[in-house]
Amino acid sequence: MSSSPSFCAIDFGTSNSAVAIPEPESGARAMRLVELEPGHKTMPTAVFYYAEGRHDADGPPRAFGRAAVAAYVDGIDGRLMRSMKSILGSGLIDQTTDVGGGRGAKYSDILSGYLKRLRNRALADGATGALNKLVLGRPVFFVDGEPERDAAAQSSLEAAAHAVGFDEVHFQFEPIAAAFDYESQIDRERIVLVADIGGGTSDFSVVRVGPDRMQRLDRRDDILANHGVHIAGTDFDRHIELASVLREFGYRSLGPVRPDGSAREVPSGVYFDLATWHLINTVYSPGRVAELRSMRSFYADVQQHQRLMTVVEERLGHELAARAEGAKIEVSGGGDALIDLGLIENGLEVRLSEATAVASLDADIGRIVAAGRDTVAQAGLKPEQIDALYFTGGSTGLRLLAERIAADYPAAQQVRGDRFASVATGLGLHAARLFAH
Numbered sequence: 001m002s003s004s005p006s007f008c009a010i011d012f013g014t015s016n017s018a019v020a021i022p023e024p025e026s027g028a029r030a031m032r033l034v035e036l037e038p039g040h041k042t043m044p045t046a047v048f049y050y051a052e053g054r055h056d057a058d059g060p061p062r063a064f065g066r067a068a069v070a071a072y073v074d075g076i077d078g079r080l081m082r083s084m085k086s087i088l089g090s091g092l093i094d095q096t097t098d099v100g101g102g103r104g105a106k107y108s109d110i111l112s113g114y115l116k117r118l119r120n121r122a123l124a125d126g127a128t129g130a131l132n133k134l135v136l137g138r139p140v141f142f143v144d145g146e147p148e149r150d151a152a153a154q155s156s157l158e159a160a161a162h163a164v165g166f167d168e169v170h171f172q173f174e175p176i177a178a179a180f181d182y183e184s185q186i187d188r189e190r191i192v193l194v195a196d197i198g199g200g201t202s203d204f205s206v207v208r209v210g211p212d213r214m215q216r217l218d219r220r221d222d223i224l225a226n227h228g229v230h231i232a233g234t235d236f237d238r239h240i241e242l243a244s245v246l247r248e249f250g251y252r253s254l255g256p257v258r259p260d261g262s263a264r265e266v267p268s269g270v271y272f273d274l275a276t277w278h279l280i281n282t283v284y285s286p287g288r289v290a291e292l293r294s295m296r297s298f299y300a301d302v303q304q305h306q307r308l309m310t311v312v313e314e315r316l317g318h319e320l321a322a323r324a325e326g327a328k329i330e331v332s333g334g335g336d337a338l339i340d341l342g343l344i345e346n347g348l349e350v351r352l353s354e355a356t357a358v359a360s361l362d363a364d365i366g367r368i369v370a371a372g373r374d375t376v377a378q379a380g381l382k383p384e385q386i387d388a389l390y391f392t393g394g395s396t397g398l399r400l401l402a403e404r405i406a407a408d409y410p411a412a413q414q415v416r417g418d419r420f421a422s423v424a425t426g427l428g429l430h431a432a433r434l435f436a437h
């Protein structure tokens with residue numbers, strides 16, 4: 001056994017990330033989560049590029065995690081990048097995007113920069129040796145129904161890991177990692193359905209777990225089924241923003257009445273882009289702004305057009321998305337949320353009711369619940385054969401979603417893992433079994 005174990009596990013999430021490293025003096029068999037920021041063992045998957053004047057030790061002027069979000073909230077001039085995982089498997093990965101101050105950055109380099117930050121934090125928090133071996137989590141599907149794009153997504157993530165110093169990279173499905181975390185807490189064999197509902201994907205796995213199985217390196221026979229859909233928290237945010245906030249800016253509104261008494265709906269493309277985090281910046285290009293400015297006559301209510309132009313000209317799209325996300329979190333346990341839009345127009349606010357949220361998310365939640373059913377069926381089991389339902393991932397905090405999933409398995413024990421850290425913990429357990437010789 002190496003006296004200086006040099007490996008880690010990274011849960012690179014759509015919304016939050018975490019890192020597990022060997023516990024000192026443990027012989028690499030015990031793992032712990034890295035303190036990525038003071039007092040926090042998870043960190044928002046966010047990078048903020050300052051327009052000018054600030055530099056960190058890694059090179060370009062940027063901040064990471066909560067500092068990145070704070071810079072944006074404080075109104076500092078620059079570009080906030082979130083949901084970076086969503087670009088994997090898309091054509092954006094090789095493109096260059098404007099990050100402010102007349103500078104551009106390739107999405108692949110932004111991804112590598114974030115992974116480098118995680119690796120550096122692991123080294124600063126006590127990781128030893130070269131730290132060149134890695135277990136990375138991945139969703140069951142980066143891209144639904146397109147195997148070639150899914151494989152390309154994993155290859156891009158692996159290339160980013162190699163670029164920052166990881167020579168040996170292994171992948172493990174995120175819901176399987178969550179099952180390993182659950183397994184460490186039980187005293188008898190069970191069949192568990194893991195529901196890992198994060199920011200970008202909703203993944204399910206049926207896994208046979210138990211104390212007599214946990215030290216086996218090859219667990220293929222215990223993984224009875226994997227399935228998932230590319231629907232999760234960021235999709236919820238988009239639907240809620242469209243159903244509430246963006247109505248005040250003209251989404252689904254009608255234009256002037258024509259001579260025949262009919263009226264056309266205002267073009268919706270700009271609203272879909274404003275509600276999709278990694279596309280918001282495309283709305284700010286000079287050509288797009290000029291096009292939107294010329295569409296004033298399309299609106300029966302010109303005030304809606306004026307509000308839209310305030311958003312694109314003052315680059316407030318990310319702020320609208322953040323407020324929609326906050327409202328989703330506020331109504332997740334029941335009740336209503338009041339969304340303050342005074343930064344656009346004095347006194348402007350929107351009330352989001354739980355009923356509106358439920359209606360806007362119903363189709364997506366239905367698809368997620370169906371994916372869980374399909375997973376159990378693929379395992380050759382009936383719902384009553386599931387012993388436990390293990391919830392992990394930030395979006396499982398949405399009460400109506402968790403209740404809809406659980407309704408299919410009334411006999412199963414409901415267990416809630418750490419929504420943001422259980423996958424990283426399980427990946428760490430897997431890394432220790434792989435690399436601790």
